[in-house]
Amino acid sequence: MKPAPFDYHAPATLAEAVRLLQQYEDDGIDAKVLAGGQSLMPMLALRVARPEVLIDLRQVAGLTGIREDAGTIVIGAMEPKQLAAESPLVQQKQPLFHAATELVGHRQIRNRGSVGGSFAHADPASEYPAVALVLDMEFKAVGPGGERSIPAEEFFVTYMTTSLETNEILTEVRMPVMAPGTGWAIQEMARRNGDLALAGVALTLQASGGICTAARIAAFGVNATAVRLPQAEAALVGQALNATNFTNAAALGAAELVEPMTCIHASASYRRQLVKTLLERCLAEAAGRLG
Ligand SMILES: Cc1cc2nc3c(=O)[nH]c(=O)nc-3n(C[C@H](O)[C@H](O)[C@H](O)COP(=O)(O)OP(=O)(O)OC[C@H]3O[C@@H](n4cnc5c(N)ncnc54)[C@H](O)[C@@H]3O)c2cc1C
Incomplete structure (x- = not known):
């Protein structure tokens, strides 16, 4: 058509x-x-x-670029995703966002598709909203009333819906530089390489002396928008980082998902099982990166 x-x-x-x-x-x-x-x-x-x-927006000046500003990586909304993936600043200082970007579609799509477009589109199966929740990103938008800043937890409202007003334009995405020693991981299951995920998990971990001191976990492709998994996070904090605790946290994370989506490719129970498996794997991967 x-x-x-x-x-x-x-x-x-x-x-x-x-x-x-x-x-x-x-x-x-x-x-x-x-x-x-x-x-x-x-x-x-x-x-x-x-x-x-x-x-x-492609002719609009000032909407591209990647820079560091006092511990924050700032990416213009119209920056092509592939350039964000290739940026040494992003690769070295925000590896979770880098890894997430490499999972988005194929190179051709990343060449044309903008960083801001993915956030504004807010596809529940996209990697970006989950990473935004994990990294506590901030979004800058400009409308007739001027500029405002929107934290990630207020940005994603529901299925393909953000809190951007219809007369607002997303101009900039801000994410913290990854703190040294942070463990991180993102994993997903898609039908084919480059497809949107049937389900996925992104997370960061911090630890001291083998004990988890902080965890931020989000699942995507499961509900109308990416969701944090607070029970799984709470189960990890204060506990030793070992396989038993990862299995327990993964089970809690899968159980706290409210009404996972069902479609012709994946039932709700399959998606729940995927989150459990991917979360357990992500925890092991992130633990391997700690320190
Ligand atoms: C085959 C295929 C596979 C894909 N796989 C994935 C994947 O695995 N993961 C993934 O996340 N995405 C995937 N995508 C989607 C892709 O990442 C898109 O690039 C992205 O969703 C939208 O970015 P865009 O710049 O192309 O925005 P557009 O398509 O131009 O716009 C998307 C929406 O966002 C709005 N919008 C865009 N920019 C702004 C702005 N600055 N301010 C306000 N509103 C704005 C538009 O009005 C529109 O509603 C895939 C796409 C294809 C075709």
Whole structure:
């Protein structure tokens, strides 16, 4: 199928892009921003989405780049995912985000798809929202009222829905540099290499003298949005990092998932089992990276 007809704008500035979004909203016309098009264009072609206007962000100045700012890695929303994956700064200082990026689709998709587009799209099977929860990322958005900062736990609302207003543009993603000695892991199960995950787990661990001092765990591909697993986290803190405790925490994590999704590829119980297995494996992998 081909997309339904739409009007097209390619503004050169963020202010102009926001002005266009606001103007169309005031006129009751459905306008959407276009980033890399790797999710939006298929949705247009299938007519799952039928915006009357597309506002292309690719000419907008100032939305790309990767830099470090006082212990925080700042990535422009329009930075291509492949460049984020290849960035030495990201590879060395935020290896979990690097590993997550390499799991996203294929190189061609990462070349075109933007970092911000994946967060704004908020696909429940995407690696990025789970990593955002684990790393406690922050999102900067600009709208007619100016700029605001949104913490990850308030950003992802439900299935493909974020707390961005319809007249706001995501401009920047901020994530902490990984603290030295942190253990981390991300694992997923997909039908084919590059497919969106049927289920996955991302986590970080910290420890002192073989005892877990902090754990942040999130599952993706299971519910309408990525979810933290607080019972599994709590079960680990204060405990020795050993296989028995990993098995117990994984069982708790799988049990605390509320109504996993069912689809033709994976039932709810299969997804729950996947989270248990992947969580146990991630804990062992992350423990191997501690220190
Ligand atoms: C074959 C295939 C496999 C894929 N596999 C994976 C995978 O394994 N994991 C994964 O996470 N993704 C996967 N994707 C999706 C891919 O990562 C997309 O690049 C990403 O979801 C969207 O980024 P984009 O820049 O292309 O955004 P677009 O498709 O242009 O936009 C997506 C949505 O986000 C909105 N949006 C984009 N940028 C902004 C912004 N700055 N501010 C406000 N709203 C914005 C758009 O309006 C639109 O609603 C896959 C895609 C394909 C085609």
